[in-house]
Amino acid sequence: MGSSLPPFPEPVDGAPSATVRRSQRSGRRLPRRAAIGRRSFVATLKALEELADAGAQVSVHVVDLDTHHHVLSGDDHVTLPIAGLGIVPLLIEVAAGFEDGSLDPLEIVERSAIDQVATAGIWRHLRAPALPLTDLAVLAATAGDPIAVNALLQRVGHDRVRARIEDLGLARTAILDRFRDDRGPDDAPHVAVGTSRELAGLFSALVNSAVVDAAVSAQVSEWLSLNQDLSLVAAPTGLDPFAHDHDQHGLLFINKTGRDRGVRAEAGVLAGPRSGVAYAMIVCFDDLSIAHRLRAHDVFRLLGVELMEYTH
Template sequence: MAAHQADVVVSAASIGKVFALVEAARAFESGDLDPGELLSRTVDDLVADSGLWQVLRQPVLSAEDACWLIGAASDNVATNVLVRRLGLDAVRAVTQTLGFTDSGLLDRVRDERGPEHPPALSVGTATELSDLMARLSRGEVVSAPVSRRVLGWLGVNTDLSMVGSAFGLDPLAHREADRGVRLANKTGTDAGIRGDIGVVSGPDRAIAYAVLAQWDPEGGDRRDDVLGAMGAVGRWISERLRPAG
C-alpha cells in the first residue's frame, strides 16, 4: 500500500457520480427501478461539458442506458436525469450505508454553481474512494450483483488520460482484458481538479487506487505536470501487477 495525504477531503468533480451508479444498481437488483424504465430529459437537466446525450436527438433513454452513458462518457445530462429519478437523498443514503463519511455526491451537475448551491458536485478522500473500488472488485458494495453492474459500467470509461494512461489500453475498447490487464475506472475533471479512481487487474492480482489532485487554477496551468504525475502513479501500479519472478 502507498499513500500521500490520503485522508484530505478534496473536490472530486465527476467521480462522485459513482455513488449514483451504486444506487441505480441497487435499485435495479432490488426491483425498485426497472432498468428498462424510460427516462426523459428536461430543460432543467441540460448542462454542457462532458457527455453525449446533450447532442443526441433522442430525448428519452432507458435508466440502464443512462448508466452506460455515465460510465462511458461521464455524461452530465444522463447524471442529472438519473439522479432526479433516484433522488439525491437515496444516493446519499446508500453512500452512508456503505460507511463513507467524507466522500459522496453532493448535488446535480450545474453549469454555474452559486452560493445557494453545494460548494462542489462531489467530494472525497483517496482513502475512502480507493476502498470503494477495492470493495467493488471484491463484490462487497451492497452485493456481488450490484458490484458487478457498477464495475461493468465503469469498464467502458473512455477517459484513460490520467492513471489509466499507463496501461496501454484502447480507450474505446477495453471491456475485455488486454495484455492481461483489465481496468474499471471513473475520472473527474474541473478547473484545477483532476481525479482518477479505479481497480486494475493483472494475471494474479488486482490493485485499487484513487489519485486526486487539486490546485489553484489562478496560479498557472499545471495540467501537464499533474497528468504526468498521475501517469507515473499508473506506471508504478503497472510494475506491481506483473507476476513475481
C-alpha cells in the first residue's frame, strides 16, 4: 500500500533547539533551552510550562524542513487524544484509493445511510442529500465535517485505514472510532490519538511528496490547504481563512486542527522566505471555563507568532 515514511531525522548537533518536559510528573519547572533571540521559542515554552504546572498535558514538536533540526520538542513521544486531526491518515487512504482506482471519486454517498452527527458540521445544513466521495474529502479537510468523515470511514473501512497507518510507520497514531454526538461507556473514548512527533513528521513528508507517492501527497496537501480553521497556530499569519492557498506574500501553509472537550490539537507546515517548518502541538486540559479554554488557545497562537518569526 505504498512506502513507509522515511525515518524522522535525528537532531543535528548545533541546531537551535528548545526542549520541554512534563512538570506535573516531576514537580520541577520545565527547563528552557531556547537560544535567546528572534528565532527562539521563549514565549511558547513559558506558556507551555504554565499549562503543565496547572495540570494540563502538553506535547509539541517543530522541525526545520531544510536542515531537519528539531527546533522545539516536548513530550513529543506521548500518545494523546487529537480529535479531528486524526483524520489525516483517512484522507491519505482515500487519496490513495482514488489514485489506484479502488475508489471512484464520483461515487455517490447518501447522507441518510451514514451515522449522523447533529452537533457539528456543514453537510447537515445542506439541501443535497447525497455527495460524491471527492466532495466529502473536501468537506472533511476544510471543515472537519463529522458526517463527511463518517461517510469516508464507512466507505473505506477501519481495516484499510489501520493498514495505511501501519504502512506509514505511525506506531502511536490511530483512528479509534467515528464521530458521535454522545460517547458512551461501550464506545472508544476518543475519535483518534497520536503524538506530536509523528504528526509533524507526517506533514513534513506530505510537502516533500513522500506519503505513498507524489500524486497522493499532492492531493492530500491540496485538500488540507483549503482548511478554514486558522484560529489557532495560523491566527498570527493574517491569512484569509477562506482563500489562503495562494497567498500574495508567498506564505505556504497547510494544516489540520482537532477539537474536543478539553482537547486542542493542530499539525501543519508553515514556510516563509527564510525557512519552513513542520509542526504539531497537542494540549489536553480541564475545560472548566472559557478562561481555561482561552488559555489553551493562547499557547497555540504564541507558537504561531514564533513560527512566523522563525520562517521570516
